[in-house]
Amino acid sequence: MLHAVLSAAAEGGEASPSPIIPAWYDIIWSSVCFVIILVFFWRYVLPRMQKLLDERAEAIEGNIAKADEAQRKAEAALEEYTAQLADARAEAGNIRESAREDGKRIVAEAKNAAQAEAARVTASAQAQIEAERQAALVSLRSEVGTLAIDLASGVIGESLSDDAKATAVVDRFLADLEASEAAAGGKK
Amino acid sequence: MFVVARVPLDAPKQETALLAHALNLLVPMSTDDEFHGPSVTEFFPGPLFLEGTPFEVNRIMLVRFVAVAALLLVFWLGTRRMSVVPGRFQSLVEMGLDLVRVNIADDLLGKKDGKRFLPLLMTIFFMILFMNLTGVVPFLNIAGTSVIGVPLVLAVVAYVAFIYAGIKKSPAGFFKNSLFPAGVPWVLYLIVTPIEFISTFVLRPITLTLRLLMNMMVGHILLVLFFAATQFFVVQLGGWYTALGVGTLAFGLAFTVFEILVAVLQAYIFALLTAVYIQLAVAEEH
Numbered sequence: 001m002l003h004a005v006l007s008a009a010a011e012g013g014e015a016s017p018s019p020i021i022p023a024w025y026d027i028i029w030s031s032v033c034f035v036i037i038l039v040f041f042w043r044y045v046l047p048r049m050q051k052l053l054d055e056r057a058e059a060i061e062g063n064i065a066k067a068d069e070a071q072r073k074a075e076a077a078l079e080e081y082t083a084q085l086a087d088a089r090a091e092a093g094n095i096r097e098s099a100r101e102d103g104k105r106i107v108a109e110a111k112n113a114a115q116a117e118a119a120r121v122t123a124s125a126q127a128q129i130e131a132e133r134q135a136a137l138v139s140l141r142s143e144v145g146t147l148a149i150d151l152a153s154g155v156i157g158e159s160l161s162d163d164a165k166a167t168a169v170v171d172r173f174l175a176d177l178e179a180s181e182a183a184a185g186g187k188k
Numbered sequence: 189m190f191v192v193a194r195v196p197l198d199a200p201k202q203e204t205a206l207l208a209h210a211l212n213l214l215v216p217m218s219t220d221d222e223f224h225g226p227s228v229t230e231f232f233p234g235p236l237f238l239e240g241t242p243f244e245v246n247r248i249m250l251v252r253f254v255a256v257a258a259l260l261l262v263f264w265l266g267t268r269r270m271s272v273v274p275g276r277f278q279s280l281v282e283m284g285l286d287l288v289r290v291n292i293a294d295d296l297l298g299k300k301d302g303k304r305f306l307p308l309l310m311t312i313f314f315m316i317l318f319m320n321l322t323g324v325v326p327f328l329n330i331a332g333t334s335v336i337g338v339p340l341v342l343a344v345v346a347y348v349a350f351i352y353a354g355i356k357k358s359p360a361g362f363f364k365n366s367l368f369p370a371g372v373p374w375v376l377y378l379i380v381t382p383i384e385f386i387s388t389f390v391l392r393p394i395t396l397t398l399r400l401l402m403n404m405m406v407g408h409i410l411l412v413l414f415f416a417a418t419q420f421f422v423v424q425l426g427g428w429y430t431a432l433g434v435g436t437l438a439f440g441l442a443f444t445v446f447e448i449l450v451a452v453l454q455a456y457i458f459a460l461l462t463a464v465y466i467q468l469a470v471a472e473e474h
Contacts, residue, residue: 016227016228016229016232017228017232019228019231019335019336019401019405020336020398020401021336022336022337022340023244023337024242025238025241025242025243025244025245025246025249026249026335026336026337027337027340027341028242028243029243029245029249029252029337030252030337030338030340030341030342031341033252033253033255033256033315033319033332033338034311034315034338034341034342034345036256036260037256037259037260037311037314037315038307038308038311040259040260040263041263041307041310041311041314042307042311044263044264044267045263045267045285045310046306046307046310048267048270049267049270049282049285049289051270052267052270052272052282055272056272059272
């Protein structure tokens with residue numbers, strides 16, 4: 001190597017260059033490289049990186065906002081459900097209440113109807129009894145009259161077949177009977 | 189040989205370089221079997237196009253163009269169709285962007301200033317990262333940052349950026365905070381002020397430049413050394429020396445992995461220090 005350096009020095013007629021003395025072309029090309037890279041980073045890479053960082057931050061913020069929104073909606077829904085539940089409870093209470101009243105009313109109506117029916121049945125029964133008593137009275141009167149005439153005819157030996165007379169006699173007898181009954185009743 | 193010795197090296201790596209130097213001396217010197225170790229001329233390959241003009245292009249400049257192209261491609265593909273829910277590739281690109289955006293810009297400068305200086309910090313980090321990584325990419329095999337141009341330009345950019353940030357914030361406050369730190373008796377300013385001036389306005393860009401440059405130069409020299417030694421032991425000497433060659437190859441592979449770490453670390457340190465300088469410049473009080 002010494003030989004090589006010596007021969008190079010002999011050829012060039014100068015010592016080998018010092019590594020800390022810059023050559024012009026070295027400085028110039030270094031500066032060119034620097035400027036190219038600086039412009040590249042300044043104008044291309046860093047704006048893109050900044051944009052990406054902004055987008056990322058935005059995405060994160062967006063997600064947070066979305067989560068907030070979801071939370072808010074869930075809370076609103078919960079509130080709504082709670083309100084609906086309360087409404088439903090109140091309504092159920094009302095329905096129960098009105099049902100109870102209806103029940104009472106129905107029971108009362110049924111009681112009234114039953115009483116009325118009972119009264120009606122009683123009344124009609126009494127009317128029928130009365131009618132039968134009248135019928136019995138009428139038939140009794142005629143039969144009692146016939147029997148009495150027959151009995152009296154037998155007793156007095158006289159025919160009382162004359163209807164007009166017989167009837168008059170019977171009626172008088174009955175009238176007397178009724179008068180005596182009335183007198184007895186009045187006495188009582 | 190003397191050239192090897194002149195190459196500035198980091199302390200931890202110096203041993204290895206010295207070892208190589210020693211190996212160089214031990215190896216029998218014949219014109220055919222000579223060990224071709226790395227030299228500083230590695231970083232000054234012959235011109236390819238536009239020779240002699242200020243736009244001369246050599247192999248390392250081409251490597252830088254490849255790195256820039258790769259960077260543009262990766263970030264164009266990674267950010268072309270960004271979706272809110274990222275895919276695998278987009279996640280990876282976003283992870284890289286977030287490293288600078290969150291861990292460097294926002295953490296040190298706060299949201300507002302972090303956003304202002306983000307393009308600059310991104311450019312510094314990824315330009316250095318991609319140009320560092322070319323050092324371990326097969327067929328490129330040299331870091332674009334191992335020639336002083338890129339470290340120097342970026343250091344100047346960082347320098348201008350923090351001075352601009354300070355002056356924009358408050359010109360008087362910036363120079364007062366930088367040169368006359370609060371809480372120091374005024375007599376001591378005779379000593380403190382020159383020290384502060386040199387450390388803030390002179391040493392910062394120099395350290396930024398040299399830290400990156402030397403790391404990448406030494407990394408390259410180490411890798412070349414290991415692989416050149418492997419080639420020398422296995423092909424040129426052969427026989428029992430092959431065993432040594434296996435050892436050097438293993439070291440070469442290990443240091444390749446190490447160089448990837450260094451590539452990321454140096455890019456991170458450069459961007460981080462730039463952010464720290466800006467942060468110190470815009471701070472109200474130190």
